[in-house]
Amino acid sequence: MHAYLGAIWKCRFFWLSLVKMDLRSRYRGSLLGLCWSLLHPIAMTTILCVVFRFAFHQALDTYAPLVFTGLTFWGFISASVIQGCNCFFQGESYIRQFPAPMAIYPLRNVLGAAFHFGIGMMLAIVIGFVYGPDVREIYGNPSATRFHQLLSLPSLLPTCLLLLMLGWSLSILFGLLSVRFRDTRHLTEIALQGMFYLTPVMYTIDTFKNQQRLTRLLHCNPLVPFLDLIREPILFGRVPSLATYALSAAVVSVSVLLAMAALRIEERRLIFHL
Template sequence: MFTYLTRLWDIRHFWLSLVRMDLRTRYRRSVLGLGWSLLQPLTMTLVLCVVFAHFVKVDVRDYVPHLLTGLVCWNFLVACSVQGCQSFFLGEQYIRQTPLPLGVYPLRTAIGAVFHLSMGLLVLLLVTGILRGPASPYAYLSLLPSLALLFVFGWSVAVLAGTANVFFQDTQHLAEVGFQILFYLTPIIYRVEDLAGHQLGWLLQLNPVVPFLQLVRTPLLYGTPPSIGVLAAACGLTAVAVIAASATLRKMQDTLVFYL
């Protein structure tokens, strides 16, 4: 594992330049540049706020940060899985020419996604700071390890999604459909408490996305670091994903090229 990471580090110039090109191409296309990727969660928040404030009683000061954190984190996980599906095909031309550690290609996807996540979090810091006042320094500090955890989780998910897509060409399509369903099973537009006492409340306990959402939500909304339980759950899920991803990479390193 350590030698694998050193090998990845040795070729850092290569994947960094891929990420740089990806970001530059993406932002060159639009006048708004960086703002464009933030526009989607912001508009969605605005629309939902207007709609929900109309027929449900929500406090905008609570609801806006809640919704926006949910959307920003959700978008990150979807990007890692859905774009991750294409990661090996995007790198096909390199895979066919040079034997590099395969983890590079999902890494390219994950770094791009984590960049957008960080931008989203910066906006969130601003929004929550204005609406709810600044949180404790510990709360802000806890965001850094959380971000690292999300990144590792997202990278592993991208590895798994990319490999699955090489073998089953409808993976990306199925993932998109699956995420659309999961969206409504995830406390993004509603709160965990809203389902408390409901028959289906237990579903949220099983949802693997929830701990990662709380990792970011608790510090930003309640001004405290996330609870040990949440942290443990997120670490556990990440560990499982990392183990699965490294096993996959080890198995596929030599043979993936035959399936492309």
């Protein structure tokens, strides 16, 4: 384990420079530059806001930040999973030549996705700040100002770390699965589509508080605590509860342990299945 992490660290220049190149080639030749990362979530947010405003008379100032944080999060998860399916095929020519640890190939995708997620988060913070709720009400303090809301932002740091581990382990799992089973990517795309609607990305669980069965089902979704971790500080200026952190950490641990077990079995045999 220790030696394995050491080997990953040893070739850090390799995967870091590949991540850098991926990002650069994505931005190359586009005037939008960094905004490119934001284009998809912004466009989706706009569409959803318009639709929900006319269909359900949703108020924009609370809905826009909710959807934007949700979509940014979802973008990271789906990128980790979908690109993860390709990661070992993408790295095949390196795998055939150099005995580097396999976990670096998924890492390349996840770090790229994490970069986009980070930029999305920054915009989310700005949106949350501008459209934020009445902080005086939340804190029960009449002299509280908008800036008090920012004090809860450092709670996002452990969240990002948890998400990185989650994305990396999911990428490894789906990568290994698609080497073994060629239709993994196809099936995963369908499953993700369903998962998107079962995850409170464009709604909150409270939206369905009258439907107990649905609410119970939604609470079983392992991605829910992560959304809370992101939304609490950004939308409401609150530090998430320890229970939410614990729940997310538990989900991450399961995912990481599964990934480690899968790598342990597959690491040596992977090359024969490529």
